[in-house]
Amino acid sequence: MSTAVLTEPSTVSEAPARRTERKDGWSRRGPLLPALVFAILVTQLPFLVTLWYSLQSWNLVRPGSRQFVGLSNYGAVFTDRVFRQAAFNTILITGSCVLVALVLGTGLAILLDRKFPGRGIVRTLLITPFLVMPVAGALLWGTSMFDPSFGIVNYVLSWVGIAPVDWVSSYPIFSIVTALVWQWTPFMMLLILAGLQSQNTSVLEAAAVDGASPVKTFVFVTLPHLRRYLELSVLLGAIYVVNTFDHIYMMTQGGPGTASANLPFYIYQRAFLGFDVGQAAAMGVVVVIGTIIVSTVALRLIFTSFTKEGTE
Template sequence: MAGSATLPVGAVATAPTAPTAWRCRWPLLPALLYMVVVTQAPFVFTVLYSFQSWNLVRPGSEHWVGLANYANVFTDNAFRSALLTEIEMTVLAVAFAMALGVPLAMLLDRRFPGRGVARTLLISPFLIMPTVSGLLWKTTMLDPVYGIVSYVLSWFGVPATDFVSRFPMASVVTVLVWQWTPFMMLIVLAGLQSQSGDVLEAARVDGAGPWTTFRWITLPHLRRYLELGVLLGAIYLVNTFDVIYMMTQGGPGTRTTNLPYYVYQRAFLGFDVGQASALGVVTVAGTIVVAAVALRLLFTVFSGTERSAG
């Protein structure tokens, strides 16, 4: 027929029909429905509650208030304080975890006796639940009477110190760094092991020392892995709640009250469902925006690297 396009025989034979494509997707439907029910349905109810004034200790107080809860969020000094605490805690934890993860990854990238045991020991903190990590550090490591840190410092004449009460932010960040350093280490180690051995050998032949090789060859190669570790670590650490709850309960004062813990306080201590829902929606929206921008930048870096390699 005139004007009709002729398709290659192979393309017609291998192209899946619509019913076949849907049959391939049917096994994934239960998992998709489960994810929608577990994650999206509660969020929809949270959005609906955010437009209402509802305090659980006052029966019958539920009524529609529109955007009033959101207006209160952006004029709430406690919210701004929790936001600053969130940023400070995340930046410190990610920076120190990455700073420790890089040298540990370089250590594990070399062959030495007992490397398998060392790798297992260094990864183990990441496998411990955050609640257990917070309780372990509070009672076993940082306790002023029975803690291992105070016991070791007493050898040097340092008096017993209640680190959790005197230095709450440093205590929480220490636990987060201890827990997330293995994650950063594994990402950097993957980058190191993907590096071309021929390039390193050529650098050694040309007389480049270890520091020069790391500065001009290894570090540029690790750039995208470092950015990936920082991005993923920040996304996870923004949701920190377990460690704060087990160690400081947001105190002293509001020193360690980040956004997830502040939402918990408004919902389960103040019983203000409407205000807590608005806080939760704003927090989720802000996290999505930051993650989307960071992912776009990361994909740009990866795409640019692949084009330059090609």
């Protein structure tokens, strides 16, 4: 009895505190509910409809062909040779663009981290490609730069006696990657430059006093500091570049044949050129699930490195 008498007042006193805490929590979350509902309506409902379409055989050029087929569309997706080629092209384009843009962006960030006359103008000019619309950038590279007859690239190569090359037709993936690198290098540069400018200058001065060369200072001091910025650059760059559609549509149309088609463009071909809604929806679901898995693993690795650095 005495134990019950002692615990009842504490229980009664905790109840209003919990209600107050719950009320405060809802007051903070309440303004975000409209945005949450809007996000669910815009993203999750279309995905559920796509899931439903992926379970059906439905070709728009054959009226009355719509029927439920279960998971057979997914089986067709994984046995589709062109889908596997498009997946390989997606990995090749994304990986090449991100790595090259990261290296170039790091070099430009190191350059802009130093003071020199006209640095502001140079920084503005280097950022400009990232501000160009993707369609305009693709047209620029497909016509002004890589045109076999009037392109600037062939004109420059003619100075050293190299014959004109039809870059887009002969080297479609190289042409696409080049245009993407030109557009995404400024993005990498800005992230790495933010990391360089956040570095404590006293550490660099201490390394110089200890006799470390500039190369050793960069490798053993600056590069570990930039690790989280490099990881974030790779993750964000890959998320954006893997969805590339404009450059492929404007420059190569996925050709020759399907040699330069990536997953987004191949899904577009199946849905809007082949009118196969069921298989296109199944491909979209597979790509979304794969992207979520890769992004989740990458985010966990980044958050783990942040946590370790925070505890050290």
